[in-house]
Amino acid sequence: RRDPRTMSIASDAQQMIEVARSEGIETVWDRLEAQQPQCGFCVLGVSCRNCAMGPCRVDPFGAGPQKGVCGAGADVIVARNLGRTIAAGSSSHSDHGRDILEVFAATAHGETTGYRIQDVGKLTRLAAELGIPTEDRTTTQVAVDLADRLMDDFGTRRASLSFVERSPKPRQELWDRLGVTPRGIDRENVEMLHRTHMGVDNDPVNILLHGLRTSLADGWGGSMIATELSDIMFGTPSPVMSTVNLGTLKPGWVNIALHGHNPMLSDVIVQAAEDPALVDRARELGAEGINLVGLCCTGNELLMRRGVPMAGNHLMQELAIMTGALEAMVVDYQCIMPSVTDVARCYHTVVISTADKARFPGAVHVSFDPGRGLEIGRDIVSRGVEAFANRNPDRVRIPDEPVEIMAGFSVEAILGALGGTPAPLVEAIADGRIRGAVGVVGCNNPKITQDYGHVTLTRRLIENDILVLVTGCAAVANGKAGQMVPAAASLAGPGLRATCEALGIPPVLHMGSCVDNTRILVLAAALADHLGVDMSQLPLAGAAPEWYSEKAVAIGAYVVASGITTVLGVDPPILGSAAVTGLLTSGLDDVVGAKFAVEADPEKAAVLIRRHIEGKRAALGLPA
Numbered sequence: 306r307r308d309p310r311t312m313s314i315a316s317d318a319q320q321m322i323e324v325a326r327s328e329g330i331e332t333v334w335d336r337l338e339a340q341q342p343q344c345g346f347c348v349l350g351v352s353c354r355n356c357a358m359g360p361c362r363v364d365p366f367g368a369g370p371q372k373g374v375c376g377a378g379a380d381v382i383v384a385r386n387l388g389r390t391i392a393a394g395s396s397s398h399s400d401h402g403r404d405i406l407e408v409f410a411a412t413a414h415g416e417t418t419g420y421r422i423q424d425v426g427k428l429t430r431l432a433a434e435l436g437i438p439t440e441d442r443t444t445t446q447v448a449v450d451l452a453d454r455l456m457d458d459f460g461t462r463r464a465s466l467s468f469v470e471r472s473p474k475p476r477q478e479l480w481d482r483l484g485v486t487p488r489g490i491d492r493e494n495v496e497m498l499h500r501t502h503m504g505v506d507n508d509p510v511n512i513l514l515h516g517l518r519t520s521l522a523d524g525w526g527g528s529m530i531a532t533e534l535s536d537i538m539f540g541t542p543s544p545v546m547s548t549v550n551l552g553t554l555k556p557g558w559v560n561i562a563l564h565g566h567n568p569m570l571s572d573v574i575v576q577a578a579e580d581p582a583l584v585d586r587a588r589e590l591g592a593e594g595i596n597l598v599g600l601c602c603t604g605n606e607l608l609m610r611r612g613v614p615m616a617g618n619h620l621m622q623e624l625a626i627m628t629g630a631l632e633a634m635v636v637d638y639q640c641i642m643p644s645v646t647d648v649a650r651c652y653h654t655v656v657i658s659t660a661d662k663a664r665f666p667g668a669v670h671v672s673f674d675p676g677r678g679l680e681i682g683r684d685i686v687s688r689g690v691e692a693f694a695n696r697n698p699d700r701v702r703i704p705d706e707p708v709e710i711m712a713g714f715s716v717e718a719i720l721g722a723l724g725g726t727p728a729p730l731v732e733a734i735a736d737g738r739i740r741g742a743v744g745v746v747g748c749n750n751p752k753i754t755q756d757y758g759h760v761t762l763t764r765r766l767i768e769n770d771i772l773v774l775v776t777g778c779a780a781v782a783n784g785k786a787g788q789m790v791p792a793a794a795s796l797a798g799p800g801l802r803a804t805c806e807a808l809g810i811p812p813v814l815h816m817g818s819c820v821d822n823t824r825i826l827v828l829a830a831a832l833a834d835h836l837g838v839d840m841s842q843l844p845l846a847g848a849a850p851e852w853y854s855e856k857a858v859a860i861g862a863y864v865v866a867s868g869i870t871t872v873l874g875v876d877p878p879i880l881g882s883a884a885v886t887g888l889l890t891s892g893l894d895d896v897v898g899a900k901f902a903v904e905a906d907p908e909k910a911a912v913l914i915r916r917h918i919e920g921k922r923a924a925l926g927l928p929a
């Protein structure tokens with residue numbers, strides 16, 4: 306049997322994998338093994354089932370068919386598949402953004418309970434940025450106009466999305482020249498589905514260019530709307546200390562995990578969990594109190610804004626239930642494995658689904674309704690509390706003590722720490738104390754030893770005076786490894802260390818959930834504008850060492866389209882087309898000033914990124 310140490314570097318996961326084995330409960334790693342060998346055609350991206358003349362596949366060795374029934378060769382098939390993947394990822398973030406926007410609009414109209422405009426300052430700034438009058442107007446009036454304005458971004462009423470204006474001018478001009486400026490968020494996604502229907506866009510390059518436009522509609526559209534409006538409604542993050550790993554579950558307490566991606570219900574649940582009646586009921590049942598923890602990005606949203614402890618990242622979701630100490634797992638959507646209800650059946654854990662668009666057979670469904678937000682929040686917490694009566698104390702196994710983590714680095718918080726301007730950061734980069742910055746983002750994938758990619762790459766970068774910005778599961782991985790507290794500055798090279806110590810911050814900054822990768826875009830744009838250059842000229846890079854999801858592909862695409870070269874740790878299914886692979890890993894550099902690289906070994910990825918950053922520094926005339 307595989308050694309758990311090859312499955313995860315995190316000791317809480319290793320211990321729980323042993324528990325899973327002794328209890329005979331299947332995990333994601335078992336299912337990956339059962340799938341071996343995975344389909345070689347699909348791995349290379351040369352299989353297609355876009356129509357009923359197929360399914361088809363192209364023989365990568367050249368002996369068998371080189372065309373599908375319709376005549377599509379490997380290049381078109383790979384490009385179409387990639388285009389659809391980007392559209393799925395982009396749609397996921399953007400639909401999340403729309404859900405937030407709808408609750409924001411309803412809140413502006415006074416139709417919700419449990420929601421309010423928490424950051425009036427950010428509302429006013431954002432409105433002013435988009436040309437909405439703010440003088441002598443109520444918060445409500447401004448919020449209603451802002452909601453209307455952003456609703457338009459989803460449709461086809463504009464030639465360009467509102468937030469495109471936030472990118473540096475040279476980048477906007479480049480996007481215009483290439484014809485990839487995103488118009489409507491929904492429009493680009495729909496158009497991608499259209500183009501990839503049989504017999505529409507038969508030019509792989511043209512499909513890929515629209516792939517960039519589709520991803521930009523996510524990064525500078527749907528995701529950015531999600532981030533900005535979440536800040537306005539739930540508060541803009543500022544540095545906060547909390548804890549991370551499965552040790553955040555408490556033995557004698559009612560433990561409720563909030564899992565998924567959208568903060569709109571979980572934020573209300575945090576309010577509901579403070580209800581004295583529910584806390585009293587928990588005590589009546591013998592618990593010490595109610596303990597909320599996060600999983601995945603819903604967890605990141607709550608950690609960033611409220612310091613809610615984080616139980617774990619993507620591959621921890623099944624293992625969290627196996628602690629026997631979880632009364633309820635509340636899920637919204639995205640990255641929630643269908644298997645969680647199977648695992649929960651072996652324990653007393655109640656899985657509570659909350660989004661009508663994301664149902665789970667075997668879960669209790671409590672339909673989200675912002676008009677009754679608080680009431681629903683209380684109902685959900687109450688179900689968790691009542692489940693405590695069913696807990697079997699003999700099955701409770703909570704591994705490890707929690708590790709400290711500092712989170713809450715919104716762009717506002719970072720600029721605030723720097724005295725309100727990017728100048729000190731630009732100076733530190735210019736004189737070489739900090740060589741550059743890298744966004745290490747994305748998921749876990751059981752094909753990679755859990756957290757090894759994130760933690761190793763991050764460690765090597767900070768050792769070499771490269772500031773690391775993290776989101777999503779990458780942030781949780783680094784947190785568990787103890788790399789996200791101010792004391793971790795001692796792990797950094799001398800320049801970065803001194804800067805972090807002076808500011809009292811870690812060398813790895815938690816910027817939020819996966820939609821919050823837009824914070825990295827906004828920060829990159831601020832740095833570029835400050836220097837009067839384009840983002841592609843900055844000593845920046847992106848990395849997704851353990852990515853798995855379609856959303857990660859959309860993120861990678863918009864980061865590259867924004868001019869930031871990105872290194873992937875898992876092969877994307879494109880290698881069956883030399884033309885598409887060549888374009889993405891090389892040709893794109895001449896088009897958007899950035900490209901993809903694929904490097905599974907984080908040690909080598911670190912070297913590659915350092916070379917890239919030093920190259921950008923040299924081109925800007927910065928000291929070696």
Ligand code: SF4
Nearest residue numbers: 353356359361373375
């Ligand atoms: Fe086959 Fe072409 Fe249909 Fe794809 S679109 S399944 S390649 S016939």
Ligand code: FE2
Nearest residue numbers: 602777818819
């Ligand atoms: Fe995420």
